[in-house]
Amino acid sequence: MDTPLSNPGNHGQTGDVQPLIDVADLARLLRHDPPTLLDVRWRLGGPPGRAAYDGGHLPGAVFVDLDRDLAAPPGPKGRHPLPSPDAFEDAMRRAGVSAGRTVVVYDDADSTAAGRAWWTLRYFGHTRVRVLDGGYHAWVNAGEPVTTEVPDVEPGDFTARPGGMPMLDAAGAAALAKAGVLLDARSAERYRGENEPVDPVAGHIPGAVSAPTVGNVGVDGRFLPPGVLRDRFGELGATDAVDVGVYCGSGVTAAHEVLALNLAGVPAALYVGSWSNWITDPGNPVATGDS
Template structure:
């Protein structure tokens, strides 16, 4: 199953749907950045024709305490209500995109594909679409309410207790920057460092200079360098619980299934009694929060 689509492939999916030889295509605009979480103004100014805006902070996350992490997963019933409000019906193909290296779009992909939806990400985002000379529209899109029913797969998400000893039996990837991983720099966390045993592989290492995902072959070479292979038991985490899904998408593109620790460093670093490793090595200098 394809997890990514190019702008040209997306256009063909839409043409097939219009001619009744393919499933309906629903476009979701997930404009979001950690330092500017509200992406609706950008969406209103320019988006793919028919695309519906998705609010990552309120529809792809839920409110929680610091010990829950910065972006706790939404309850299934809330996610289903949101998906229906986006106009999704059973059998639809959902294509998500953004203007931020596919990071927020990957969170939507992860949430929907893990709950029985054929979800994909537009490789290169809105820039790739515009770069092909395809049309852009302005304003807001309010679709008719859909009737999709989500079918959950709870195997993809790890709890904080699940991840405690994961590195002893599998490969735990920390996808933050090397500075955040080592503890030299902290972003929105009370302490720096990483989960003991975790291996560092920044999420954006999976993209080329144009913001597109590298080929599956190139991706497998990158993953092999950190000990991840086709049959590896692998899990990923990041800072706030968003970029980890981007790495899960990159792994899926390479044919490797990964689980995600959604609480990520924002939860781990706010939980007393957890161990923290500092330095550039997985074992690092270990202390306790």
């Protein structure tokens, strides 16, 4: 059973860099010390991220496909299970990722997909990963240049070493819902079981607390200030004094919530399989409503 304590010393710490970077700082980096730049635009049920990338992206950015590169094929482990270390290492090397070079990831605006990229890189051992706060929209709105040119990529030397971030399995999530705080990052309607547009079973893990990811960002898609996030999570019982875990539908928006908790100073474990894995076991209980 994986628990929030299964990786002592790695409780959401970001290593050598702060997890967010703004447009001005990224623009300066690109001029003087370019990071590896990954475009991970993706939207569940929306247009393909590759089409958005081909229509315009940050100069030097390489497209990374969330479904193909940041997850294994869907199955009993969930809709977005972790890729194998070898598969992830190959994908990141093709994208130019190296261990000693900072990686900056971005999506359209709210960092949902970028949060999954941040977490997955951190889990597999890269300590210098940052998320462009506000994403592509913030970059464009600031008047910074975009391009349709696909860069020639020099393969990176990244080596995937699992265990850099705490992770939960189904048993660990169930235990944490009783002994700590387990946050459900899906919409409140999905948590209550009133609406389930993706998975075949509606409801939530018994004991979990509703904490929709949308509450982590403002209308511009940027993360709320750390103090505001700390207050938000504190009201839900999630503080650095207790073990905290997060799940969603398939481990994407929950990774975003782990990032938000990190900004608030609250270490948190990710249940990667999330609800789409939980419901594959008919023995796992399902709760509905607000309780």
